[in-house]
Amino acid sequence: MQDDGGGRVQAVQGPWTDLALHTLGWKAFQDLSAHVCEEVLHRPVEIYREAQDAGQDASFFSKMDVGSGQVLQGTIQCKFTSSPSHTFKLGDISAELGNIAKLVADGHASFYVLITNMSVDGATAAKLKLKLKELGVRYPHIFGKQFLVWAIRRSARLRALVPRIYGLGDLSIILDDRKAAQTRALLKHLAPTLKVYVPTDAHVEAVKALDAHRIVLLLGAPATGKSTIAAILATLADDSEHQIFKSDGPHDLLRQWNPDGKGAFHWIDDAFGPNQMREDFVDTWVSIMPKVQAAMAGGNNFVLTSRRHIYEAAKPRLGARNHPLFRHDKAIVNVGDTTKPQREQILYNHMKGGDQPSEWKSQVKPYLSALADLSEFLPELARRLADPLYTQRLVLKRDALVAFFKEPKEHLMQVIRELSVAHQAALVLVFLHRSRLPVGRREQAMETVVLNHFGINLVALGDAVNQMTGSFLVEKSEGPETFLSFVHPTFADAITTILEESAEMIELYFLGAKIDVLMTNIVCEGASIIEDAIVLPDRFRPKLIDRLSEVPDERASNAALFSFLADRASDAVFRDAITRYSAVFERQNHHSWNILSDSKARACARALSLGVLPEVVRGRMSARLESAIVDDLDISFLEDDDLLALILPSRLLKVFVPLRAKLAEKVEVRASDIADEADLDSEPSDNFDELTDILNAIESLFENDDSMSEPLEEARGAIEEAIERVKTRQSERLEPDDDWDWRDQMPTVPVDTSRTSTNEPASSPRSMFSDVDK
Numbered sequence: 001m002q003d004d005g006g007g008r009v010q011a012v013q014g015p016w017t018d019l020a021l022h023t024l025g026w027k028a029f030q031d032l033s034a035h036v037c038e039e040v041l042h043r044p045v046e047i048y049r050e051a052q053d054a055g056q057d058a059s060f061f062s063k064m065d066v067g068s069g070q071v072l073q074g075t076i077q078c079k080f081t082s083s084p085s086h087t088f089k090l091g092d093i094s095a096e097l098g099n100i101a102k103l104v105a106d107g108h109a110s111f112y113v114l115i116t117n118m119s120v121d122g123a124t125a126a127k128l129k130l131k132l133k134e135l136g137v138r139y140p141h142i143f144g145k146q147f148l149v150w151a152i153r154r155s156a157r158l159r160a161l162v163p164r165i166y167g168l169g170d171l172s173i174i175l176d177d178r179k180a181a182q183t184r185a186l187l188k189h190l191a192p193t194l195k196v197y198v199p200t201d202a203h204v205e206a207v208k209a210l211d212a213h214r215i216v217l218l219l220g221a222p223a224t225g226k227s228t229i230a231a232i233l234a235t236l237a238d239d240s241e242h243q244i245f246k247s248d249g250p251h252d253l254l255r256q257w258n259p260d261g262k263g264a265f266h267w268i269d270d271a272f273g274p275n276q277m278r279e280d281f282v283d284t285w286v287s288i289m290p291k292v293q294a295a296m297a298g299g300n301n302f303v304l305t306s307r308r309h310i311y312e313a314a315k316p317r318l319g320a321r322n323h324p325l326f327r328h329d330k331a332i333v334n335v336g337d338t339t340k341p342q343r344e345q346i347l348y349n350h351m352k353g354g355d356q357p358s359e360w361k362s363q364v365k366p367y368l369s370a371l372a373d374l375s376e377f378l379p380e381l382a383r384r385l386a387d388p389l390y391t392q393r394l395v396l397k398r399d400a401l402v403a404f405f406k407e408p409k410e411h412l413m414q415v416i417r418e419l420s421v422a423h424q425a426a427l428v429l430v431f432l433h434r435s436r437l438p439v440g441r442r443e444q445a446m447e448t449v450v451l452n453h454f455g456i457n458l459v460a461l462g463d464a465v466n467q468m469t470g471s472f473l474v475e476k477s478e479g480p481e482t483f484l485s486f487v488h489p490t491f492a493d494a495i496t497t498i499l500e501e502s503a504e505m506i507e508l509y510f511l512g513a514k515i516d517v518l519m520t521n522i523v524c525e526g527a528s529i530i531e532d533a534i535v536l537p538d539r540f541r542p543k544l545i546d547r548l549s550e551v552p553d554e555r556a557s558n559a560a561l562f563s564f565l566a567d568r569a570s571d572a573v574f575r576d577a578i579t580r581y582s583a584v585f586e587r588q589n590h591h592s593w594n595i596l597s598d599s600k601a602r603a604c605a606r607a608l609s610l611g612v613l614p615e616v617v618r619g620r621m622s623a624r625l626e627s628a629i630v631d632d633l634d635i636s637f638l639e640d641d642d643l644l645a646l647i648l649p650s651r652l653l654k655v656f657v658p659l660r661a662k663l664a665e666k667v668e669v670r671a672s673d674i675a676d677e678a679d680l681d682s683e684p685s686d687n688f689d690e691l692t693d694i695l696n697a698i699e700s701l702f703e704n705d706d707s708m709s710e711p712l713e714e715a716r717g718a719i720e721e722a723i724e725r726v727k728t729r730q731s732e733r734l735e736p737d738d739d740w741d742w743r744d745q746m747p748t749v750p751v752d753t754s755r756t757s758t759n760e761p762a763s764s765p766r767s768m769f770s771d772v773d774k
Contacts, residue, residue, distance in 0.1 A: 019149050021117040022084045025352075027345055027768075029080040031199065033115040036143070036151050037076055039158050074111035074139070075103050081118055088118040088144060090128060097135065104136035111139035120144030157211060193228055193383075196349035200342050203229050206303075206333045213331045213681070215292070215302040215323065217271070219311055220335030222490045223380035223408070226305040229335060230267050233303050246478050248436075249273070250284040251556075259291040264300045271304040274435075275492065275532045277313040278520055279563045279592075279599055280556055285314075286321040286593045290677065293323065308334075309531060317597040319636075320690030324679030328686060336378075343372040344768040347382045351772045354386025361773035363396045368769045370398070376405045380488050384408075389471050390415055412494045422464035423472075425454040428505075429461065430473060430484055431495045432512045437465075437484040439475065449512040453504070493532065496521075500534055510540055515550040516557065519564040526570035538570065545576050559589040562599035566606055578612045585617045595628050595643060596636035605642040622648045630658045633666055633694050638701070660707060663698070664714035667691065671722035675729075684726035688719050695719075 024032065079092060093114065103109035112132055125142040132140035152158055202218075206229050209216040216233070218226040234244050243264040247253040253268055272281050292302060306314075315322065325331035338346070347368055351361060364385075371377065371385075384390040385404060390411075394400060404411055416427060430437045432446045451461060465484065469475060472491065473484045486492060499505040510518070523533040524544075536544065551561045561584070565574055578584065585604060592598040604621050607613035625647050628634035637643040647655065670691055678687040685692075695715055702708040 019145075019152065020084070021145060021148060022082050024080075024117070025082075025349075026080045028198075029117060030078050032148070033076070033078045035158055036115065036148060037113065039151060039155050040143075072110035072138075073108050074113065075100075075109045076113040076115065079114065079116040079118065081116075086118050088116055088120045088124060090124060090131070092116075092118075093128070097131070100132065100137070101135045109137055111141070112137040113141045113143065115143045115148070117145050117148065119146065157207065194232075196346075196353045196383075197228065197232075198342055198345045198349060198379075200225075200335075200338050202333050202335045202337065203232070206233060206335075209331050209333055210301060210303065213325055214296040214300070215325060215331050216304070217311070217323075217326055217332045218303065218305045218335050219308045219332060221378075222307060222493060223378040223488060224336035225379045226335050227269060227489075228379075229333075230269065230303045230305050233301075234265055234267055249278070249281050250288060251281070254284070254288065257295075259288075259295045260298070261295075262299045264295075266300065266302045268302070268304045270310075271306050272310050272314040273306075273520070274489070275310075275496070275521065276530060277310045278560075279317070279597070280559050280590075282314045282317045282597070283559065283590055283592050286318060287590075289321055289323055293677075317592070319594065319597075321593050324682055324687065327689075328682050330681065338377070340373060341768075343377050344369065346379050347372045347377075347385075348768050348772055350379075350382040350386040351769070354383075355388055356386055356391070357388075358773045360388075360391075360396070364401065365769050365773055367398050367401050368772065371401060371405060374402065374405050376408075378405075378408070380490065381405050381408050384412075387471075393418070409490070409494055409497065412490065413498055416491075416494060416498065420464070421454050422456050422460045423468060425450050425456055425461055426464040426468050427472065427486075427491065427495060428454075428508065429465070430486060431492055432509070433483075434517060435485045435489070435492050439482045439484060446512045449508060453508045496532065496534055503537070506534070506537065506540075509534065510536065510543065515547050516560060518544075518547065519551070519560050519568070523568045524570040524573045526572065527568055530568065533568070538572065541570075541573055541576065544573060545580050548577055548581065553587055555588055555590050558587040559599050561587070562589055562603040566599055566602035571610060574606065575610060575612055578607060582614075585614065594632075594634050594636040595625060596640060601625070601637075601643060601646070605640075605646055608645060609642050618646060619648065621646045622651060626651060626655045629655055630662060631666075633663075633670065633691075635694060635697050635701075638697070656702075659698075660702075660711055663708075663711040664718065667695070667715035668718035671718045675722040675725040678726045678729070680726070680730050684723045684730065687726060688723060691719060 021029065021032075077096070079088070100109060100112065103112075114128070120142055125144070128142055129140040202220075203225075206216050206218060210233050218229055220226050234246075243261075244267070245253075245256050245264060246267045246269065247256065248269055249271060250268065253266060257264070257266060271285070272278065296302065318326075320327070323331070351364075351368065381404065385401075391404075393414075394404060394411075416424065419427070429442070429446065429450045432450070433443065447458070447461070451458065465473070469484060472487055474487045476483060476485055499509045513521070518536075521534055522536045523530045524536050524541075525538045529535075548561070551557050565577060565584075569577065585600075585607070587600075589598075589600050595601050601621060601624075604613055604617060608618060625637070625643070628637075644652075671688065674687050674691065678684065695712060698708070699712055702712075
């Protein structure tokens with residue numbers, strides 16, 4: 001033992017340190033047992049059978065080749081107790097002996113594995129094995145609590161597949177002290193969630209994807225559990241360094257990563273924008289994706305999360321520069337789709353572990369199964385239902401409970417509106433800090449705006465922030481930074497809607513938010529609607545034009561400004577801004593990988609269509625677009641009339657002459673580069689999709705020009721040669737070990753195989769919610 005310098009004594013953890021397995025519940029223990037068997041036996045579970053004694057035991061079958069050439073079937077049975085002190089005795093299984101003898105006779109128990117969370121001493125295990133052999137079992141095994149603790153401690157993947165064990169006590173029980181210190185900080189604010197967490201199919205798929213590819217993108221709607229899965233995946237970082245970095249978007253990633261480092265785990269939340277797609281995020285991913293692939297090859301892991309509609313908006317702009325595993329969906333997991341049993345377990349865990357009084361639980365118990373059957377069911381809504389803070393005015397009738405799940409945003413807005421003025425001010429202050437309010441270091445300008453608007457003093461605001469922490473707000477630590485955030489991102493969505501409904505609140509937001517936040521979160525009245533953006537009324541136009549002067553002349557900020565002008569400004573705001581800031585197009589931004597995605601090019605195209613683009617600027621943009629076609633084979637914008645109009649009429653017809661001359665040479669170089677960096681896990685030709693699409697588009701443009709036939713043929717030949725190079729590289733790799741299929745890892749739908757007569761009456765299934773109010 002030694003003091004770690006912070007007053008906490010470090011201790012070496014022994015392999016048999018206790019875990020509170022008795023708190024898991026019978027269903028979660030069955031899941032744990034299934035995954036333990038797969039880790040130890042290295043065989044998938046084929047049939048999962050709900051047992052006949054009120055669900056306390058479970059049996060399932062697994063085929064196992066014992067090396068004799070004969071395939072034997074075995075039975076694995078679970079024995080769970082909620083008593084932390086119960087020691088396994090032979091009497092605990094005496095009632096099962098008749099069933100075991102029948103299973104042996106039917107050829108289903110050549111091997112028999114008993115798994116229990118009770119302690120099993122050596123003498124008892126020896127007697128039970130002897131008894132099992134007398135019944136005809138050839139290979140008996142007894143796995144007690146000590147074995148389970150050992151298995152959990154040694155397998156990061158097992159801990160990730162059954163993450164509730166992280167809620168059973170100090171992480172140092174499971175991980176060594178060095179790893180515990182790093183992982184504890186990451187999972188601290190999620191500890192209550194882990195205690196009630198239920199691994200879904202998406203969770204297991206994400207574990208497999210990360211294990212296989214070192215990268216995974218979690219897509220889903222708000223409140224589906226993306227960030228929770230990402231946090232649990234972080235526990236898979238079981239290398240010698242165990243460095244874990246959480247980033248909000250690619251800019252944050254760049255500030256803290258070393259692409260040449262080894263063994264790091266990078267978790268990037270809201271990878272393409274928190275509420276809406278951010279073009280600067282997308283451009284950054286385009287520029288660093290090759291480095292990400294190189295970092296993966298060096299042993300680094302990456303988990304990205306995104307709301308689906310944001311990724312769908314980003315995907316065309318990423319194009320072929322997207323990660324190959326994302327382009328072909330191999331490393332994309334759709335979070336949110338759950339089975340009815342999983343939803344019931346999620347709701348049960350939250351209700352059982354929540355703060356609602358027993359009488360309240362008894363009143364809602366008859367409706368819980370129906371609520372779990374709703375397509376709108378989300379884990380976050382189950383958490384809210386179990387918290388009295390969210391249900392004070394909720395009528396405990398079926399229709400009201402259903403509305404709680406079907407209209408969650410409206411209900412959350414109602415809850416926020418019913419808070420005291422000081423508590424509303426606290427939430428708005430966090431919102432204005434982009435959901436990251438530094439602890440002990442608030443921005444005075446925003447604080448002053450909030451105090452003036454809500455008419456409270458600084459002491460009341462500080463008290464309200466403290467009172468909200470732990471319920472509506474949560475304290476998080478990332479590296480040296482400690483900040484307060486909403487307990488769930490949907491709070492920001494609800495506050496956004498509340499702001500839109502009030503002219504006074506809009507003004508509060510407009511005055512309090514930084515200009516970079518405004519440009520990425522608002523859309524001007526009269527412009528095209530953008531999902532989740534706050535609509536800024538036209539009466540704010542003069543003040544908005546004034547505030548645009550705050551945008552620094554830096555490439556990243558300029559890209560955001562051009563994007564705002566191109567997509568979010570109304571025609572009136574656009575004209576006023578160009579008139580006021582006539583030199584705006586002299587600013588430089590980071591060039592996007594294609595013209596169609598370049599915010600400055602799109603802003604210039606809009607200015608031309610509105611008649612406010614200076615001719616000298618058009619001349620420069622014309623030259624740039626010509627170069628994009630001839631030198632970069634970028635024809636992404638040829639079907640966009642506004643962008644194409646930037647090319648001077650006198651140059652438009654001439655630009656394709658050098659393209660014809662250079663096409664084959666350019667394609668050969670590009671194809672060679674692609675072959676060198678090809679994704680060997682995908683079809684060889686898939687790596688060349690973008691280049692093939694370019695040739696198809698050029699062929700369509702020149703369908704009546706015979707002089708393009710030869711260059712196109714040569715170009716396609718260069719692509720075919722490059723594809724053959726990729727095939728050769730693939731064949732030189734070692735074949736992967738496909739001893740068994742990951743897809744079979746989860747047990748299938750429960751199947752009862754114990755009844756011998758079809759006339760035997762079916763027993764009533766055990767209700768998941770039978771003891772939820774106990």
